[in-house]
Amino acid sequence: MTRSFEGKTIVVSGAAGGVGRAAVALFIESGARVCATDISPAVADLERDAPGDIVAVAADVTKAADVENIFATAEQRLGPVDVLVSNAGFIISKSVHDTSEDEWDRVMNANAKSFFLMSRRALPSMLARGNGSIVATGSISSVVGLPEQAAYCAAKGALLQLVRQMAVDYASHGIRVNAVGAGSINTPFLTRYLEGLDDPAAGEAAIKSAHPIGRWAEPREIADAILYLAGPNASFVTGHILMADGGCSAR
Ligand SMILES: NC(=O)c1ccc[n+]([C@@H]2O[C@H](COP(=O)([O-])OP(=O)(O)OC[C@H]3O[C@@H](n4cnc5c(N)ncnc54)[C@H](O)[C@@H]3O)[C@@H](O)[C@H]2O)c1
Known part of the structure; x- marks a missing residue:
């Protein structure tokens, strides 16, 4: 592992989950200091394991006040944020006719609004310094329709379009914006999804x-794509x- 993030400050959301934890570990190995954030209080474990290198913030990334707290804490304890990894997300597996308004809002907010709020807070400092990188965790569901993933496909598709739009707005300011298009990943997200099926x-x-x-x-394997x-x-x-999906979308 090269120390390609030496001296950099990274914010990673969804850091208590499978992909987030793996990304935090790789950033630390690469020389970075990380503000690890998640709605789950379990995120505090990360700071206990690597005090000084990791600052943990329990926060809901669908709420602007919580997002402000994440960045204020990161800036105060680690310095200006060089890289944002907007990775928090969750799925409710339903078709449109079965999806309640509340379920639609929760999935859209967790996967798409969170990316907007985190980026909006990260960008002014990146613009002032003329440098920055933003990576969002997308999905196969960003690019194709999958069965019974109505709100999730809409949210991950919106996320991808915002990646493209921000890339255009901010390229000339030294800020890059990209997404990983993840296939299925061995994380609690997938376990919960399988448990919800009639025949796991x-x-x-x-x-x-x-x-x-x-x-x-x-x-x-998804964290490697994020770091790249x-x-x-x-x-x-x-x-x-970047489709890190085992060839799923190549068919
Ligand atoms: N696991 C898969 O098969 C799969 C496939 C494609 C894409 N993804 C995407 O990968 C990303 C990471 O998921 P994972 O597989 O590691 O799942 P995970 O459930 O292990 O981790 C997701 C984390 O996001 C956090 N989170 C959810 N809503 C939040 C909120 N409002 N505020 C703060 N934190 C919140 C959860 O607490 C959890 O720790 C997600 O964006 C997910 O949509 C997952």
Whole structure:
């Protein structure tokens, strides 16, 4: 592992979850200091494990006041934020006719509004310094319609369009904006999804066979894609969705 994020300050949301934890660990190995944030109080474990390098903030990224607290804490304790990884998200698996207004709002807010709020708070400092990188965790659901994922596909599609739009607005200011298009990942998110199915074993087999690579991803494989997009090796990449999906969207 190269120390390509030496001296950098990173904010990672969804940091108590599978992908978020893996990304935080890789950023730390790469020399960064990380503000790890999640709605789950379990995020505090990360700071206990690496005091000084990790600052944990329990916060709801769908609320502007909480987002303000995340960045104020990061700036005060770690310095100006160089990289934002907007990774928090969750799914409710339903078709349009079964989705309540509240379910629609919760999924849109967690996956799309959160990205807007986090970016809006990160950008002024990045603009002032003429440098920054933003990565959002998207999905196969950002680019295709999947069964019974009405609100989630809409939210992850909106996220991708905001990635493209911000890439255009901010490229000339030295700020890159990209997304990872994740396939299925071995995290609590996937476990909960499978448990909600009538036949979890059949669901697992179907998911694995949907990925030409024949399996789902481990969180580290998605974190690797996040770090690539966030870092100097992707210096000419912006407005892009990197499909880390085992070939799923290539069919
Ligand atoms: N696991 C998969 O199969 C899969 C596939 C494609 C994309 N994704 C995306 O990957 C990202 C990471 O998910 P994961 O697989 O690590 O799942 P996860 O459930 O392990 O982690 C997601 C984290 O986001 C947090 N979160 C949710 N809503 C929040 C809010 N309002 N404020 C703050 N934190 C909040 C949760 O508490 C959780 O810790 C998500 O955006 C998800 O949509 C996951």
